[in-house]
Amino acid sequence: MGKVFLNIMEPEDVEKIIGDLPVKKSVENVLIKEAHRRVLAEDVYATINLPPFSRASMDGYAVRSEDTFKASEDYPVKLRLLESVGAGDIPKNKVEKGTCIEISTGAPVPEGADGVVMVEVTQRKAKNNNSEEVMVYESVTMGENIAVAGSDVKKGEILLPSGALINSNKIGVLSAIGMKKVPVFAKPKVAVISTGNEIVKNDQKLEYGKIYDINSQTISNAVEECGCTPVYSEIVKDDYKSFMGKINEFKDVDLIITSGGTSAGTGDVLRTVLDELGDVLVHGIAVKPGKPTIVGLIPSENDKKVIIGLPGNPVSALVIFHVFVAPFLRKMASLKDEGGKKQTRELKISRRYHSAKGRLHYVLVKVDKETAIPILKDSGAISSLAEADGFIEIPKNVEIIQEGSYVTVMPLSEL
Amino acid sequence: MGKVFLNIMEPEDVEKIIGDLPVKKSVENVLIKEAHRRVLAEDVYATINLPPFSRASMDGYAVRSEDTFKASEDYPVKLRLLESVGAGDIPKNKVEKGTCIEISTGAPVPEGADGVVMVEVTQRKAKNNNSEEVMVYESVTMGENIAVAGSDVKKGEILLPSGALINSNKIGVLSAIGMKKVPVFAKPKVAVISTGNEIVKNDQKLEYGKIYDINSQTISNAVEECGCTPVYSEIVKDDYKSFMGKINEFKDVDLIITSGGTSAGTGDVLRTVLDELGDVLVHGIAVKPGKPTIVGLIPSENDKKVIIGLPGNPVSALVIFHVFVAPFLRKMASLKDEGGKKQTRELKISRRYHSAKGRLHYVLVKVDKETAIPILKDSGAISSLAEADGFIEIPKNVEIIQEGSYVTVMPLSEL
Numbered sequence: 001m002g003k004v005f006l007n008i009m010e011p012e013d014v015e016k017i018i019g020d021l022p023v024k025k026s027v028e029n030v031l032i033k034e035a036h037r038r039v040l041a042e043d044v045y046a047t048i049n050l051p052p053f054s055r056a057s058m059d060g061y062a063v064r065s066e067d068t069f070k071a072s073e074d075y076p077v078k079l080r081l082l083e084s085v086g087a088g089d090i091p092k093n094k095v096e097k098g099t100c101i102e103i104s105t106g107a108p109v110p111e112g113a114d115g116v117v118m119v120e121v122t123q124r125k126a127k128n129n130n131s132e133e134v135m136v137y138e139s140v141t142m143g144e145n146i147a148v149a150g151s152d153v154k155k156g157e158i159l160l161p162s163g164a165l166i167n168s169n170k171i172g173v174l175s176a177i178g179m180k181k182v183p184v185f186a187k188p189k190v191a192v193i194s195t196g197n198e199i200v201k202n203d204q205k206l207e208y209g210k211i212y213d214i215n216s217q218t219i220s221n222a223v224e225e226c227g228c229t230p231v232y233s234e235i236v237k238d239d240y241k242s243f244m245g246k247i248n249e250f251k252d253v254d255l256i257i258t259s260g261g262t263s264a265g266t267g268d269v270l271r272t273v274l275d276e277l278g279d280v281l282v283h284g285i286a287v288k289p290g291k292p293t294i295v296g297l298i299p300s301e302n303d304k305k306v307i308i309g310l311p312g313n314p315v316s317a318l319v320i321f322h323v324f325v326a327p328f329l330r331k332m333a334s335l336k337d338e339g340g341k342k343q344t345r346e347l348k349i350s351r352r353y354h355s356a357k358g359r360l361h362y363v364l365v366k367v368d369k370e371t372a373i374p375i376l377k378d379s380g381a382i383s384s385l386a387e388a389d390g391f392i393e394i395p396k397n398v399e400i401i402q403e404g405s406y407v408t409v410m411p412l413s414e415l
Numbered sequence: 416m417g418k419v420f421l422n423i424m425e426p427e428d429v430e431k432i433i434g435d436l437p438v439k440k441s442v443e444n445v446l447i448k449e450a451h452r453r454v455l456a457e458d459v460y461a462t463i464n465l466p467p468f469s470r471a472s473m474d475g476y477a478v479r480s481e482d483t484f485k486a487s488e489d490y491p492v493k494l495r496l497l498e499s500v501g502a503g504d505i506p507k508n509k510v511e512k513g514t515c516i517e518i519s520t521g522a523p524v525p526e527g528a529d530g531v532v533m534v535e536v537t538q539r540k541a542k543n544n545n546s547e548e549v550m551v552y553e554s555v556t557m558g559e560n561i562a563v564a565g566s567d568v569k570k571g572e573i574l575l576p577s578g579a580l581i582n583s584n585k586i587g588v589l590s591a592i593g594m595k596k597v598p599v600f601a602k603p604k605v606a607v608i609s610t611g612n613e614i615v616k617n618d619q620k621l622e623y624g625k626i627y628d629i630n631s632q633t634i635s636n637a638v639e640e641c642g643c644t645p646v647y648s649e650i651v652k653d654d655y656k657s658f659m660g661k662i663n664e665f666k667d668v669d670l671i672i673t674s675g676g677t678s679a680g681t682g683d684v685l686r687t688v689l690d691e692l693g694d695v696l697v698h699g700i701a702v703k704p705g706k707p708t709i710v711g712l713i714p715s716e717n718d719k720k721v722i723i724g725l726p727g728n729p730v731s732a733l734v735i736f737h738v739f740v741a742p743f744l745r746k747m748a749s750l751k752d753e754g755g756k757k758q759t760r761e762l763k764i765s766r767r768y769h770s771a772k773g774r775l776h777y778v779l780v781k782v783d784k785e786t787a788i789p790i791l792k793d794s795g796a797i798s799s800l801a802e803a804d805g806f807i808e809i810p811k812n813v814e815i816i817q818e819g820s821y822v823t824v825m826p827l828s829e830l
Binding site: 032033036037051053057087089090107108147152153160167171172197198199202206208210213215218220221224312342383413414 | 447448451452463465466467468472501502503504505521522523562567568574575580582583584585586587588589590591592593594595611612613614617618621623624625626627628629630631632633634635636637639640647653727729733757758792793795796797798800801803827828829830
């Protein structure tokens with residue numbers, strides 16, 4: 001049948017194989033309202049100056065700075081007030097020798113003015129002829145309290161590089177130049193398929209011998225946390241025809257993840273299908289849980305499509321997803337490692353832990369303050385999914401972890 | 416006019432005032448597909464046993480354990496094979512003395528059997544009369560390789576407590592009992608209003624003296640990151656009538672955030688409106704940037720509604736949002752502090768930093784590996800939004816932070 005049937009590989013070799021898998025990217029333009037959490041697919045350049053015009057950065061009076069040079073507390077300079085300019089207004093007058101214009105923060109600096117005197121160091125006086133005068137008690141230097149057009153960003157300068165994760169502050173930068181649509185990487189579409197004759201969806205009756213589908217939901221949500229779009233599927237029966245039909249149905253997705261049907265026993269349908277359609281790259285990883293994991297490639301329209309077969313056990317499926325699949329999905333989604341990813345944490349283990357030698361072990365842990373508490377249940381336990389906050393890796397040559405040792409806790413979810 | 420006009424308060428007093436504001440919660444039922452990132456509003460109990468029936472946890476043969484007690488490598492026990500039961504099948508026969516049933520992982524354990532012998536320690540032999548025999552080379556104890564119905568979770572036990580954040584593993588728990596709809600806290604609706612005569616939306620022409628709206632987008636996205644639903648608004652002109660009209664338009668939101676129009680100058684419209692409709696709790700915080708922040712309460716249908724007026728400057732608005740508003744929104748959204756929140760980080764500052772005494776300062780920083788690099792631009796700079804990863808707080812009585820000192824970096828975005 002196959003070329004590598006349960007030829008168990010070391011986890012680091014599997015990581016390398018997955019790391020070398022082909023990644024296809026495409027770009028789409030989305031409304032700025034929909035750009036949140038997306039990744040820029042092009043460098044964005046400033047299409048206007050920022051600020052777009054020279055504006056006051058304080059409330060006060062726009063003046064010719066040289067008119068104020070001699071101003072002091074004892075000998076204020078008197079300037080004739082021409083008008084008031086609020087933010088959003090356009091000045092009607094030019095500031096000429098001996099005059100000033102009242103100006104609000106954000107309003108355009110009138111022609112002729114080269115400084116703004118803060119309102120706090122002035123006094124205003126009405127005159128007989130209905131005009132007004134402003135007493136200036138402090139001098140202002142050229143350019144003081146003015147944000148010159150383009151002083152923050154010049155038209156044509158790069159604002160954000162391709163690959164930037166668009167978060168709430170970066171979206172402010174795109175908004176500042178009035179962008180309507182933003183070029184972002186399309187979210188990879190990932191089909192998520194649960195297989196097994198015993199699995200039913202929640203709208204079906206739970207007959208004797210059946211269990212509800214768990215993996216469709218957990219893996220779909222984990223896929224979403226990696227910046228990809230999950231595509232749900234009906235349950236697939238554990239037979240060749242059903243499996244082959246389902247694979248062919250998902251021609252337009254970027255990657256297929258199945259769970260179940262990967263053991264070396266009777267249910268090993270994915271293996272058979274992959275051997276027929278394409279290549280099996282991995283079948284079996286020297287880890288516990290999660291040994292019967294499959295990675296394969298099948299031809300797709302322009303390229304090759306990756307299929308990943310996770311174990312059927314929900315805990316194994318989720319752990320294997322996080323260790324081996326999530327980094328690849330994040331790469332497909334152009335997410336850098338920092339962006340949006342919950343950090344691993346170094347915590348003390350709450351008790352001595354004994355691990356069987358020979359395979360790398362993943363152990364679910366609950367986090368309580370600065371302590372990681374190992375969950376001592378078999379990997380089929382659903383209740384451990386309720387308790388777990390993350391998992392730790394115990395290398396294959398380590399048998400004992402002493403109480404109080406530091407362990408690296410990886411999150412089971414990015415939330 | 417007002418009761419507390421720019422009566423500057425210390426940040427810790429403002430935090431306390433905001434912490435004591437009324438929080439109203441409501442519950443809704445969502446499909447399990449839509450429950451990701453939501454918060455459980457009720458305790459969830461197991462409506463079925465998990466596993467729902469006693470099942471094999473290994474591939475092998477279901478036997479009466481006492482039949483195997485004498486089995487050994489040299490003296491195997493011979494059992495007559497009655498049938499094969501796959502996952503999802505129902506056994507037709509009962510295991511009686513001297514018989515066995517082949518069983519796959521996940522299949523129901525047949526009546527009469529109380530142990531499963533692993534396939535690895537057996538050998539199968541065809542007999543003349545078309546029947547088959549299984550040689551068992553190792554004994555099995557009672558219950559071995561069987562997951563008994565309810566052994567993981569008993570029907571009626573609590574599965575997840577109210578308040579749990581539904582992430583990818585917790586959704587697995589809800590799926591395991593076949594939940595269709597999940598009771599979650601409704602997402603608070605938060606109106607986000609930019610004010611100012613100089614502000615235009617990105618579908619309008621940028622005339623001289625105008626700038627594009629930034630805060631609607633940054634604050635809406637930050638609101639979303641706190642588990643709330645932002646409600647966008649048109650720009651509001653900086654006059655009493657426009658403002659009052661807009662406040663009345665948003666009767667059905669849970670909270671209103673405005674930006675701009677909060678300074679003590681001519682544009683102080685929010686203050687006037689709040690004084691007329693309700694109460695001003697805060698007007699002015701002893702921080703930089705962000706001093707002219709307003710917190711008020713206005714009567715709403717059943718209760719009082721909170722209005723928060725952020726400064727117009729995008730950097731100030733975003734920092735004040737993160738320090739003072741985000742914790743309150745997360746509380747409204749029932750998000751615990753850990754859940755989904757990016758952690759603060761202790762990093763070394765890249766250079767000596769000098770701060771003016773007297774007010775607490777927020778300084779934007781760029782994070783480069785383990786170093787926080789202060790961004791030395793005025794708080795109106797859009798380019799600093801592009802560079803910043805977070806911000807640090809410099810207490811009011813600290814003037815100098817020495818190069819290499821540790822600072823706590825708070826994220827500017829949860830992404």
